[in-house]
Amino acid sequence: MNARDICIRGVGAVSSAGWSAAAKHEAVLAGEPLPSRPCARPGNVRKWPCESRFAPAAPPEKVARHPRLRRSSAITRYSVAAALEALTDAGHDPASPPAGLGILFVMMNGCVNYTGRFYDEVLQNPAQASPLIFPETVFNAPASHVASFLGVDGAVSTLLGSPNSIMEALDTAAFWIGSGIAQECLLIAAEECDWLSAEGLTYYHPKLIASEGAGALLLSASGGGPRVREIIGPLGYLSWQERCELLPQLAAQTLAQVQGPATLINDRTGIHKLDQAEIAAWSARPWDAVLSPKYVLGESMGASSALQLVLGTLAVRQTQQPVVISLPGSNTAAYSCVLTP
Amino acid sequence: MPPPSSQRIAITGAGIVSPLGSGWQANEQSLAADRTAFKPVELFDTRELIAKTAGVVDLPAENLFRRCPPHKQSFIDRGTHMLLMAIREALAQAGRSGLEGIDAIVVGTSAGAMPLGESYFEHAHHDAARVPAQLSRAEHYQPQRQMSSIAAEFDWRGPIIIVSNACASGANAIGWAAEMIRSGRAKRVLAGGYDALARLVFAGFDTLHALAPSGIPRPFDAQRDGLALGEGAAVMLLEAEEVRQSAALGEVSGYSTATDLHHLTQPDPAGKAAIRTMTTACAQAGVSPAQIGYINSHGTGTPFNDVAEAAAIAAWAGEAVAGIPVSSTKSSMGHLLGGAGAVEAVICLMALQGQWLPASLNVREVDPAVRFDLVRQFRRASLDYALTNSFGFGGTNATLVLQRRSA
Numbered sequence: 049m050n051a052r053d054i055c056i057r058g059v060g061a062v063s064s065a066g067w068s069a070a071a072k073h074e075a076v077l078a079g080e081p082l083p084s085r086p087c088a089r090p091g092n093v094r095k096w097p098c099e100s101r102f103a104p105a106a107p108p109e110k111v112a113r114h115p116r117l118r119r120s121s122a123i124t125r126y127s128v129a130a131a132l133e134a135l136t137d138a139g140h141d142p143a144s145p146p147a148g149l150g151i152l153f154v155m156m157n158g159c160v161n162y163t164g165r166f167y168d169e170v171l172q173n174p175a176q177a178s179p180l181i182f183p184e185t186v187f188n189a190p191a192s193h194v195a196s197f198l199g200v201d202g203a204v205s206t207l208l209g210s211p212n213s214i215m216e217a218l219d220t221a222a223f224w225i226g227s228g229i230a231q232e233c234l235l236i237a238a239e240e241c242d243w244l245s246a247e248g249l250t251y252y253h254p255k256l257i258a259s260e261g262a263g264a265l266l267l268s269a270s271g272g273g274p275r276v277r278e279i280i281g282p283l284g285y286l287s288w289q290e291r292c293e294l295l296p297q298l299a300a301q302t303l304a305q306v307q308g309p310a311t312l313i314n315d316r317t318g319i320h321k322l323d324q325a326e327i328a329a330w331s332a333r334p335w336d337a338v339l340s341p342k343y344v345l346g347e348s349m350g351a352s353s354a355l356q357l358v359l360g361t362l363a364v365r366q367t368q369q370p371v372v373i374s375l376p377g378s379n380t381a382a383y384s385c386v387l388t389p
Numbered sequence: 390m391p392p393p394s395s396q397r398i399a400i401t402g403a404g405i406v407s408p409l410g411s412g413w414q415a416n417e418q419s420l421a422a423d424r425t426a427f428k429p430v431e432l433f434d435t436r437e438l439i440a441k442t443a444g445v446v447d448l449p450a451e452n453l454f455r456r457c458p459p460h461k462q463s464f465i466d467r468g469t470h471m472l473l474m475a476i477r478e479a480l481a482q483a484g485r486s487g488l489e490g491i492d493a494i495v496v497g498t499s500a501g502a503m504p505l506g507e508s509y510f511e512h513a514h515h516d517a518a519r520v521p522a523q524l525s526r527a528e529h530y531q532p533q534r535q536m537s538s539i540a541a542e543f544d545w546r547g548p549i550i551i552v553s554n555a556c557a558s559g560a561n562a563i564g565w566a567a568e569m570i571r572s573g574r575a576k577r578v579l580a581g582g583y584d585a586l587a588r589l590v591f592a593g594f595d596t597l598h599a600l601a602p603s604g605i606p607r608p609f610d611a612q613r614d615g616l617a618l619g620e621g622a623a624v625m626l627l628e629a630e631e632v633r634q635s636a637a638l639g640e641v642s643g644y645s646t647a648t649d650l651h652h653l654t655q656p657d658p659a660g661k662a663a664i665r666t667m668t669t670a671c672a673q674a675g676v677s678p679a680q681i682g683y684i685n686s687h688g689t690g691t692p693f694n695d696v697a698e699a700a701a702i703a704a705w706a707g708e709a710v711a712g713i714p715v716s717s718t719k720s721s722m723g724h725l726l727g728g729a730g731a732v733e734a735v736i737c738l739m740a741l742q743g744q745w746l747p748a749s750l751n752v753r754e755v756d757p758a759v760r761f762d763l764v765r766q767f768r769r770a771s772l773d774y775a776l777t778n779s780f781g782f783g784g785t786n787a788t789l790v791l792q793r794r795s796a
Binding site: 094156189200205248283 | 509519531534574597
């Protein structure tokens with residue numbers, strides 16, 4: 049099985065726009081950046097601007113209850129909420145998920161809140177660092193919690209990488225389903241923000257605004273829903289210049305697959321220096337609509353490509369037209385993806 | 390249960406870096422000598438910790454990253470160095486100088502480049518102003534950025550998949566690679582795992598009281614009191630039999646993964662997920678438990694793990710259990726976390742090639758849960774199949790079955 053045989057039966061999202069895919073969709077369609085606020089730094093006052101867009105507090109109906117979630121951090125709570133929404137959207141009862149469900153998780157930074165807290169304790173006095181926190185720092189803790197919450201005891205795995213490594217996860221989901229490792233696959237990409245990651249982004253560019261959230265897609269070989277028609281890439285690069293030179297090739301290969309009216313969901317941040325190569329690459333044809341979730345929601349790192357895919361799925365459902373998703377990445381490889389009705 | 394797979398997956402190259410040594414030969418000699426490799430940790434401060442020793446790799450002094458600019462060298466993590474060494478050995482063994490013709494790289498890691506993240510954290514905490522080199526620290530903390538340093542060495546621009554399933558990462562990476570070939574998605578994949586010692590991780594296991602206070606792990610000993618950490622890397626080049634271009638050292642004939650939902654860090658006492666992975670991996674390989682000539686156990690030396698794994702092996706093997714040789718090579722080199730599954734898979738390959746069994750060292754009195762043939766010193770043997778178990782935080786279980794191949 050190839051990723052092109054996969055259909056997206058359900059989607060869910062948590063983002064700076066709220067705790068649903070619909071809230072995100074609405075915000076991105078409005079096209080205006082959501083309000084940001086200075087990201088607080090514990091202990092002292094930062095000597096340069098650093099803005100963030102955190103996810104709002106969870107509405108009561110989105111607070112999942114489970115023993116494993118008592119200590120879990122934001123990334124797990126976002127993931128569980130997005131997963132439940134995706135299952136419901138696919139017509140499943142979240143209380144009894146489908147048999148043979150696999151879970152693939154994608155992240156870049158991972159459990160930064162507990163990692164920072166635990167390491168702070170280690171630096172202060174390792175003999176008194178909390179043994180309860182350490183397991184929550186492990187990259188695959190959120191996937192484990194989601195699996196436990198849903199009762200999924202089959203294939204559960206976590207991938208690390210740039211946000212666009214979700215394309216490798218899509219491909220992996222396809223071969224899991226094709227080879228019987230899983231019957232259906234919940235693909236989740238999530239990230240939580242802390243002051244360290246918000247500052248880290250400002251080293252890339254002072255105007256980058258850190259955000260957080262989760263996107264979830266319920267993937268299946270059948271059952272209806274938008275299809276992953278094509279994944280282009282990886283087009284690997286070893287420098288920013290090489291990346292910029294590759295993007296026209298990525299766009300050309302992708303556009304050869306798309307006829308007629310279509311929507312583009314790009315990676316645009318609103319910062320010209322970071323965006324110009326991508327915008328130029330995709331300008332070869334007119335688009336019915338161009339959506340830029342990162343510009344509206346902020347840079348949610350590992351979650352950002354999933355949020356693009358969730359948005360793309362909703363756009364296909366709404367327009368019944370192809371959607372092209374541009375995933376140029378920033379430090380390893382570029383991808384794109386075509387979704388069709 | 391899956392039917393036996395007809396797709397043969399050859400292992401044509403393997404590389405290993407462990408506290409026992411760098412390279413196949415050094416590790417084979419150390420295992421044959423029942424040598425242990427624990428020494429005081431000097432990479433970070435352990436004075437306030439219970440454990441103070443680990444299996445530490447001695448990295449060579451020369452510059453391994455020939456294409457990396459000098460000002461970036463210090464941002465390449467120890468684990469990445471080990472991984473590059475293992476990759477170079479695997480490629481050399483397969484008669485290759487580069488990565489041409491390889492469809493993908495799949496690597497497992499638990500901590501990634503954690504020391505870079507630690508350094509970023511410490512600099513950020515220390516100074517509220519913008520700190521030089523923080524961009525490089527933030528970038529190189531990311532495992533994919535570390536992997537791109539390796540990619541640059543080989544001018545590689547293909548897919549790199551980084552699996553992070555805690556201590557089962559390396560085994561899952563090899564298993565995924567095998568499944569990619571079995572499903573026809575790829576013909577030739579480089580797969581393995583790595584992890585280097587990191588202060589946060591070391592302190593984490595210490596706070597859990599999971600580390601042996603004496604620094605000596607005693608897997609399957611009745612009085613075992615914890616594991617020792619280690620570091621290392623291992624890589625295998627897997628090729629579909631029909632495209633194999635060099636002699637096969639062995640085959641990956643079975644793989645399975647499952648999730649233990651019992652607890653975030655503790656295994657189900659009956660080892661139910663392990664029973665499933667061993668059963669399914671053997672079904673895919675088309676072998677019965679009695680045909681398994683060696684099990685390299687997860688065998689951490691913690692009270693919970695070993696008794697659960699022993700119970701799982703007994704339940705899975707049934708009447709055959711007493712005849713199955715089992716050892717934990719973590720007793721000699723420590724627990725290599727994300728590298729463990731890959732290193733232990735390569736040790737299984739070495740055992741199949743050399744027809745020997747590595748030992749579980751440091752055992753004084755065998756735990757009563759042990760019903761298998763615990764290998765307590767290196768011995769010669771005749772075996773065609775070896776099985777290796779890896780279990781990780783989060784409940785990820787993975788089993789690989791490797792098969793002997795004559796050259």
